[in-house]
Amino acid sequence: GAVVSQHPSWVICKSGTSVKIECRSLDFQATTMFWYRQFPKQSLMLMATSNEGSKATYEQGVEKDKFLINHASLTLSTLTVTSAHPEDSSFYICSARLASGSLEQYFGPGTRLTVT
């Protein structure tokens, strides 16, 4: 089956620092990857759509200069939370869609970010 990995699994950082999260499709190529965020007891919220070789598309209310997305290859997308603040503490999950055009998305295991 389609496997998506994320690194790191969890990270604790100080306010003002930047954190990079990697999302990789391990056994398939993904022209499109998605970044979601989930706060406790809330639903997953789409942050941005990442397309290989082009700029990411951000959802309304998501600051593109704060959440930098790079999709440099068909198997890797990165999300950098710049100048993190405690309110950015959340569960960040990426997903990838098979390049074949299937609508099904496969999720990474998520990254739990805590900003102190």
Next chain:
Amino acid sequence: RKEVEQDPGPFNVPEGATVAFNCTYSNSASQSFFWYRQDCRKEPKLLMSVYSSGNEDGRFTAQLNRASQYISLLIRDSKLSDSATYLCVVNIGGGADGLTFGKGTHLIIQP
């Protein structure tokens, strides 16, 4: 009105019981529908896609009612391992590929 609404539960049911839950979606242009399962502090995993004609996968049956804009999931002969949060997920299509998630329904199967 929220885009995808679910009863958060929790639903406490005995092992072996049959349980069903619904969700409603607000965007009539929605094209694809899914049920995902999420265990505590884990990522969502696709349980099944939902088709207009209804579909079954083992003990799980999903139904879609486009006219009323609701989706259902039925679990028969529930197992302890079915305890999880079940997420109703919608894709509106038309170039918007991201998924819209409900908050989930928390199911607890009791021995």
